[in-house]
Amino acid sequence: MTAAPQARAVGRLAAAPDTVLWGRLPCADDRPVVTIDAGDSLWIDTVSHEGILEDQGRDPVAFFACHGIAAADVLADAVRVAAEVEHDPDVDGPHVVTGPVRVRGARVGDILSVTVLDLEMRAGYGIVSNRHGRGALPAEFPRGGSLDPVSILCTVDPAGSSGPAGAPGASEPRRGSMPAGPGDHRRVRFPLRPFLGTMGVAVAGHERAHSVPPGPHGGNIDISLLGVGSTLHIPVQVDGALAYVGDPHYAQGDGEVALTAFEAPLRAHLRFDVIPREAFVVPRTLWAETSELLVPIGLDADLGEAMRAATRAAVNLLADAGMDPSYAYAYLSAAGDFAVSQVVDRVCGVHGTIRKADLVELLQI
Structure with a gap:
């Protein structure tokens, strides 16, 4: 319900050990890694947690090699995050977030509007996982009560690939695919709908929020509609907003029943606008919009x-x-x-x- 002002691109924020948090979200005490003006846009790199977690060996080169991915195709920033960023899986969430970004002029009670201008896929593959009895059917999957994660490699079909008879052609949106079962060469193909599962602002106080549960701060909301052209409106909890993004997806069905979806790294072009608190008669909660x-x-x-x-x-x-x-x-x-x-x-x-x-x-x- 807001007009889309012209964005002023101010650069790119890389995902590096000093620009990310792993498993926690920023709080009021965190220092921004970059400061921008309201209305500016920024390219932000994100790293997927799938392939770097402790139950996957915390070594993405070795993990993805077991799935047939060459070392040269594993992102260098994912390798650095796994090797250098502090993370305790017993108390922290799994997600890697890039930020925080301070937006000048954002005050407590204002709305920070994060508009997704573009999303670029940074890899040709990703992972869907089910682990440790979690997900929508925790008593049934992983099958047999296994405590080992089930990590299934998904790949991005080549542009213009028609696949087998009846599959989409070059004129249709890009698609991803996964095998029908272990050792099965048949593929199940589905549309790609890239989006950021996590977008949010810092919480008030001195304690960083866990990365898993979403809340009034945004965070891990996992709404697949929030792709290119969408805007998430988040009530600001600390001056400057201290925004962050992460949990990149290439595709997700509503429900995300297995625990994760097609998790894979994105480069996001985002615009950060501020709606002053005076614009609303009643304080607003989290909401979003598309065109x-x-x-x-x-x-x-x-x-x-x-x-x-x-x-x-x-x-x-x-x-x-x-x-x-x-x-x-x-x-x-x-x-x-x-x-x-x-x-x-x-x-x-x-x-x-x-x-x-x-x-x-x-x-x-």
Whole structure:
């Protein structure tokens, strides 16, 4: 619901031992690794945690060699993060985040709007994992009650590849693929939808947040709609916002049932805008939008409560656009859609989708 100002690109933030956190998210005490003005854009490199974790050997060259990936195709920054960045899997989350980025002028109570201008895939492969009895079916997978992670290599199909008969041709979006089973040469192919699973701002106080559960700060929200052209709106908790991104995906189905999806590194071009707190009569919660959709977000450890929170957020968005709340509630029942973002991150996520085209008379678009 915000206009898109012209972005001023100010450079690239590499993923390096001194520019990332592993398993924790920034707090008020963290020093920014870069400072930009509101309205600026920045290229940010991200590293996937899959392939560098302790239960995978914390050696991405050796891990991916077992999956047929040459050492030259393993990202140097992933190797450095695995070797040099502090991480305790017993108390930290798995995710690597790049940042924090200080945005001049962002105040507590403002909204930081992070718009995804572009996403570039940094590798031709990635991993989907299920581990340690987690995921949507924790008593059933990994099969046999194994404590060893199940890590399945996914690959990016070559551009223009048609695959077997009936598979997509060059005119269709890029696709990824994975084997149908161990030692099976048949491939299952699916569309690529790159997005950043983690985008957020620093939490107030002196303690870094765990990287797994999302919250009012954003974090690991895992909403696959937030690809190129989308904007995530996050309430600022500390002056300067101290933004960060990570958990890159090449594809994910709603629910992310196995625990992770097609996890693989991205280079993201992001614009950081600030909406002043005075612009809203009522303080705002986390929400997102694309060119076609408003995306209210609900988060809670209980999936039913997450659904109710998403519904309240949707009513508030429509009321802000000019609808009577009772009529907004009725509209959502008639025309709004709600999906489970993920059920694997301790705090479940539900996101709604509201077509902007339905609201053209309200939004004056």
